[in-house]
Amino acid sequence: MRGTDEATVSYSQFINQIEAGKVASAKLGSDRIIYVLKSEETEDRSKQPKEYITIPVIGDSELPGLLREHKVEFSALPPSNAGWIGTLLSWIVPPLIFVGLWGWLMARSQGGGAAALTVGKSRARIYSEGDTGATFDDVAGVDEAKAELQEIVDFLQHTAKYTRLGAKIPKGVLLVGPPGTGKTLLAKAIATEAGVPFFSISGSEFIELFVGIGASRVRDLFEQAKRQAPCIVFIDELDALGKSRANAGGIIGGNDEREQTLNQLLAEMDGFDTNAGVILIAATNRPEVLDPALLRPGRFDRQIVVDRPDKIGREAILRVHAKNVKLSEEVALDKLAARTPGFAGADLANLVNEATLLAARKNRNAVTVEDFNEAIERVLTGLEKKSRVLNDLEKKTVAYHEVGHAIVGALMPGAGVVEKISIVPRGVAALGYTLQLPEEDRFLMIEDEIRGRIITLLGGRSAEESIFGKVSTGASDDIQKATDLAERFVTLYGMSHKLGPIAFEKIQQQFLEGLTNPRRAVSPKISEEIDLEVKEIIEGAHQIALNILQKNRDLLEETAQRLLEKEILEGEELKEYLKRVQKRQKWKVGF
Ligand code: ADP
Ligand code: MG
Ligand code: ZN
DSSP: OOOOSEEEOOHHHHHHHHHTTOEEEEEEOSSOEEEEEOGGGOSSGGGSOSEEEEOOOTTOTTHHHHHHHTTOEEEEOOOOSSHHHHHHHHHHHHHHHHHHHHHHHHHHHTTSOOOOEEOSSSOOEEEOTTOSSOOGGGOOSOHHHHHHHHHHHHHHHTHHHHHTTTOOOOSEEEEEOSTTSSHHHHHHHHHHHHTSOEEEEEHHHHHHHOTTTHHHHHHHHHHHHHHHOSEEEEEESGGGTOBOSTTSSSSSOOOHHHHHHHHHHHHHHHHSOGGGSEEEEEEESOGGGBOGGGGSTTSSOEEEEOOOOOHHHHHHHHHHHHTTSOBOTTOOHHHHHHTOTTOOHHHHHHHHHHHHHHHHHTTOSSBOHHHHHHHHHHHHHHHHHHSOOOOHHHHHHHHHHHHHHHHHHHHSTTOOEEEEEEOSOBTTTBSOEEEEEOSSOOSOOOHHHHHHHHHHHHHHHHHHHHHHSSOOGGGHHHHHHHHHHHHHHHHTSOOOTTTOSOOOBOOOOSTTTTTSOSBOOOOHHHHHHHHHHHHHHHHHHHHHHHHHHHHTHHHHHHHHHHHHHHSEEEHHHHHHHHHHHHHHOOSOOOO
């Protein structure tokens, strides 16, 4: 029997062959499907038809998934009589109607939440104007982030006002902050405030559900968005998508799928006109793993920090979440805020809810302080695993430590201005921090400044020593940094007077980083001298830091107490404290 070019088979045979892994590729049409088998299945080519034809069961929405699962290459059949719109309609619309209907039912059964509808091929959920159910009033304690986003809303509403003068509206805004601080909430609120369509998709959704076609999803998403401009495209958990290509998978290669999706995203961002009225907002709690290409100008060039709230912020957030809760009279939200350092917005929302549940279980008419106390304990035990919540002694230690940095830092040459001291824990790593910003861009560091930095780094530990007489483990990171800096001072910058301008450390070549020995071959004697010199620098710096703090012990006490009260010191108040230190120290610190 001679093989024909085509053979018509039943739909069920087609499905069986897919499941048996025999199908190589398929072309899907509205009225027929043409497919070919893998070559190893056709032992005798002459006896086998080249192509198989089957009549699809209209609306089998599982077929694309099945094809994907068995890695069958598939595409749409060029228009026959129904045309490709028909094809598209028959394959895309039935599942859409189903999902839409389902979404509608879900929304109804939940008493009318934001009705989410899957649009087109992209999984982005579109919310019609003002339908995200969140407004700026629902977000509290992150006023700076809110103010910056307000500006974005203004861009969307009054695009002409800006473009008239030739301004370029930002394309991408990146919300950065620890989990549960309200990034997703802010993005939803901005859509409501601006009254524009809001497309939302999460980075992990891309990866989990659409392996193999992530890039086309991105394209679809932007197609949709451009058609609906002005609008907002929100990508949550951008880090899942935008992980740095450099560390994606060793030296060569990496995660192909993610990389393609990421490249498509970058291409789309470059492709759309700045003033097209599409603003891309993304959120991440791991900015450090993002591909640097994402942060370049013209992409996510605006970054907005959404940090854990301070005491006043926490009170405001509690107020938002307690709005519809019956509180008994003696419940004071400011006191509650004082007792919950380190809680993010989501933790506070959780706290209010837990307390309310407890009260309800006890058949009370209102939520009492007792309920809140019990709820705090519950939330805390959950939190302790995730992030640090400090006890009183720890808090005190951190406060003195940070003020130590600030006071010493205020006296060092070229060290910049101490902008902010905080003892609101940030993640597992940092319990508190002192933010010191340079007054201008610096490209060179003078010897004195390096010594100044080392002294400032040791200021934290020195404060702990002079107040408590012992040090905590909290200073280890500072000591690490100070020692590194001192070593570079000697071995890389050649600044040591004893050892002279010899570089003992090789500049590392990026490609082989970690594979070479960073130190030049040196004699044991020189090696010992280097170690001694580093030790001397550190010890000298430590002495200076201790001296400064001893002289300013009263101010150290006073500032630390104030910091304990407020948790964050910044602005004029902080400046006042530091000015008092600077006035007292008439002599300039020299080395
Ligand atoms: P993120 O995206 O930063 O991880 P979410 O926006 O998902 O955090 O926050 C989760 C929930 O926690 C919100 O829906 C809200 O109820 C509450 N929440 C978080 N931050 C705030 C805030 N700043 N103000 C009010 N509620 C907040
Ligand atoms: Mg989120
Ligand atoms: Zn420190």
